[in-house]
Each structure stands twice: as structure tokens, then as C-alpha cells.
Amino acid sequence: MSGLFDELGEIAGAIVAEQAVDKLDPNAGFLEKAAGAFAGYEAAKVAEQKLESHSDDGAQEQAQDDQSE
Template sequence: MGLLDEVEKIAGAVVAVEGLEKVDSDPSFLAKAAAAVAGFEGTGALKDFINKEEGEGEQKES
């Protein structure tokens, strides 16, 4: 599932850049790059957090 993980991160980067363009009509290249990196890293961190919470929830039910 490594490929799907990378696709999710890339999608997060694209969504972050699109969101920036909705807020700022003419963002600089640096702002777009920062949004892409934040989206890429944020997607991975969010997925890890969700997986951790799901694992704790299953342990509490047992």
C-alpha cells in the first residue's frame, strides 16, 4: 500500500495549493511551494493520527 500512501499525500498537496489559490488570487511561487509541502506532510500526519486513534479505540472495546 506504499503507492496509495504517496498518492494520498500528493492529493493533499494539490488540494492545499488549490485552497491557497482560492484565498489569494495571485500567490507567489514560494507560497505555492509552502502550501504543497504543508499539504503533503499534513496528509501523512493526519493519516497517522487517525490510524493511531482507531487502534486505541479497538483496544478500549476489547
């Protein structure tokens, strides 16, 4: 189920980026919109990985604190 939510987040990033390209340049062509959508998809994926690694680091630090007590 988590994989589905991950994919939905990446698709949402692509849609938002494509809409942003459309707002910035109403005459943007298909390739410009596709490039924006791809960039948004990849950016959402990278952001998700960063958040996961950050939360994993916090969990490890908490576990170390618990063991030291």
C-alpha cells in the same frame, strides 16, 4: 500497495492545499504555492498517522474486551 495509497493521499493533500492558496490569493507566487503544497502534504501525513494510531488503539481495546469475556 498500502504505501502507494498513503503516498497518493499525501499528494492529494498537497494539491488541495496549493489550489486553496490559489483561490485565496490569485496573485500568489511560486514560493507561496510551494509552501502551501508542502503544508498540505505534511498535514495529510499527520492526519493519516493519527487515524492509524486511533484504529490501532481501538483494535487493542477490542482484543482486551474479547479476552476478558
